[in-house]
Amino acid sequence: MPEKPFSLxxxxxxxxxxxRVLLLKRAAAASINPGKWDLPGGALDPGETFDRALWREVREETGMRVTLRHVAGAGELALPTRRVAYLVxxxxxxxxxISLSPEHEDYAWVAxxxxxxMDLVEQFRGLF
Incomplete structure (x- = not known):
């Protein structure tokens, strides 16, 4: 059986x-991890650098602008057709x-x- 490909x-x-750290609660209708607490972010578009992707994703999901400082960690999530490697x-x-997108239904600043x-998505449980 071939290995599932990775995406970033x-x-x-x-x-x-x-x-305190910002967590976003995924919408109940989300296809992946509905109702769980997550960090802002998402997948890279083809040809997009990870810094530009993060600037775009945070802006779309929260309305905020971010300045990247350093790598905080990494995570991994296995999906049916692929594995996702997360750079945090x-x-x-x-x-x-915060100005939430429809992808999320709540947010919290927590210690x-x-x-x-909290009921965090699997890929970020080891960060805290």
């Missing part, structure tokens, strides 16, 4: 001035007000210890 996705670990970047933001107790 990028996610933002965004902290506010109090050290620590980011600064221009503001903390890292609290994030570890």
């Amino acid at each position: 996705a990028v996610s933002a670990l965004i902290r506010d001035d109090e050290g 970047m620590t980011c600064d933001v221009d503001r903390t007000e 890292p210890g609290e994030a570890a107790t």
Whole structure:
């Protein structure tokens, strides 16, 4: 049986001035991980660099602009037809007000210890 191909996705670990991290709750109608808590981010478009993809995804999902600082970690998710490798970047933001996209139904700024107790998507459980 052939191995499933990998695709790349990028996610933002965004902290506010109090050290809390931003989590987004995926919509109940989402095809992957409905109702679970996630980091902002998503897949790269063909030919797109990971920094541009992350800027685009965060803007689409939260309305915020980010500045990438450094690599925070990585994760992996197995899907039926592919595996997704996630590159997680620590980011600064221009503001903390959120404008959610239809992909998400809620958001929370939580302490890292609290994030570890939430119903997180599988690929980010080891980050907190």
